Amino acid sequence: MRAPASPQAPPSSQPSCPGLLSPEQPFGSITLPLILSGSLRLSPEQFAELCQANPEAVLELAADGSLILMTPTGSETGGRNGALSGLLWQALKASSLPLKLFDSSTGFRLPDNSVLSPDASLVALDRWQALSTEQRRGFAPLCPDLVVELASPSDEGPRGLSALRQKMAAYQLNGACLGWLLIPQERAVEIWEPLADSPAQPRRIEAASRLEADPHFPGLAIDLEAIWAG
Numbered sequence: 001m002r003a004p005a006s007p008q009a010p011p012s013s014q015p016s017c018p019g020l021l022s023p024e025q026p027f028g029s030i031t032l033p034l035i036l037s038g039s040l041r042l043s044p045e046q047f048a049e050l051c052q053a054n055p056e057a058v059l060e061l062a063a064d065g066s067l068i069l070m071t072p073t074g075s076e077t078g079g080r081n082g083a084l085s086g087l088l089w090q091a092l093k094a095s096s097l098p099l100k101l102f103d104s105s106t107g108f109r110l111p112d113n114s115v116l117s118p119d120a121s122l123v124a125l126d127r128w129q130a131l132s133t134e135q136r137r138g139f140a141p142l143c144p145d146l147v148v149e150l151a152s153p154s155d156e157g158p159r160g161l162s163a164l165r166q167k168m169a170a171y172q173l174n175g176a177c178l179g180w181l182l183i184p185q186e187r188a189v190e191i192w193e194p195l196a197d198s199p200a201q202p203r204r205i206e207a208a209s210r211l212e213a214d215p216h217f218p219g220l221a222i223d224l225e226a227i228w229a230g
Contacts (some may be wrong), residue, residue, distance in 0.1 A: 041065030044109050048138060051107075057141070060107070061115035068157050075153050076230045077159070080184060084120050086147060087222040095219035098125040103145070103185070109139040110174040116167060122146040122217075143174040146217060149226075151183045168192045168202065178216045187228050 047061045049120065058070035073081060085103055092101055099122040106123060109119045121144035128136070133142055144173045152159040161183065172192050179192030181202065189211060191203035213220040 010052070024190040040067070042067065044113050044115055044139070047115055060117060061113075063110075063112040065113075068158055073159065074152065080150055080182075080227050080230055081119055082183075083226040084150065084222075086146070087121055087226065090124070091222050092219050095166070095221075096140065097217055097220060099123065099145070099217070099220075100125055100128045103119060107139040108144060109141045110143045112170070112174055114170060115139050116170065116176075118144060118147040118167075118171070119150045120148040141226060145177045145178050146179070146220075147171045147176050148180045148182065151181065151185070153185050165190075165202075166200065178213060180211060180223070182227060184228055184230065187224075189224075 014197055042061060044061065047059070047067075049130055051057065051059060058072060060068040060070060069146055072078075081104055084195055085101070088101055102118075102121045103124065104117060104119045105120065107115050108121070109115050120160050123140075123142065123144050127142060127145070128140070131140055131142075135206055147168070149164045151161045157163065164181055168181050168190070169192075171179050175194075176192070178193060179190075179202075181190040181192065183189065189205045189208040191205065192202045193216075209224055211222050211224060
């Protein structure tokens with residue numbers, strides 16, 4: 001996720017050892033790359049300052065305050081992500097549902113204080129409009145109603161299938177109404193529904209060609225061929 005750039009602090013304000021985080025240093029003055037200790041923990045506010053100071057970084061924040069260092073998507077996955085956004089936009093217009101669409105660079109502050117950015121997400125319009133201007137400009141303090149993640153060809157790293165399943169479980173625990181985990185290399189989809197309606201484990205659709213969001217979002221549906229094609 002990216003955030004607007006903020007003015008850099010003068011060099012004299014940096015720690016004596018470049019890249020190491022001193023306890024008294026404001027997070028807004030820290031720039032990447034950092035030598036980050038595995039024990040480092042940030043609050044959501046500190047994480048927001050870190051993102052503002054590093055607008056080119058791709059970061060997420062786990063519920064325990066640890067940083068998740070993301071990497072830019074490969075070109076094939078990026079193309080699929082673009083197709084996903086376009087398909088959801090068309091589906092949303094066709095359904096006339098009162099939902100707002102967000103792209104993959106949008107971060108949300110979930111109830112467990114993690115800050116995650118789904119590949120695509122939808123939020124009920126009344127929930128979005130209930131937020132203050134300041135809340136909308138930052139990481140909106142809510143879990144999206146529908147979240148979509150695209151798995152990469154590798155099962156390793158923060159964009160791999162194992163890590164994305166952990167994210168889907170986090171969305172589920174934080175109140176998402178529906179989650180879709182798309183697995184292009186298998187042409188399969190995992191459906192993550194609310195814990196109140198189903199077990200924690202997802203429902204899997206093999207050789208999926210079309211996704212329908214009923215009954216949670218009646219009339220919202222996308223064809224998957226453009227995403228599978230890459």
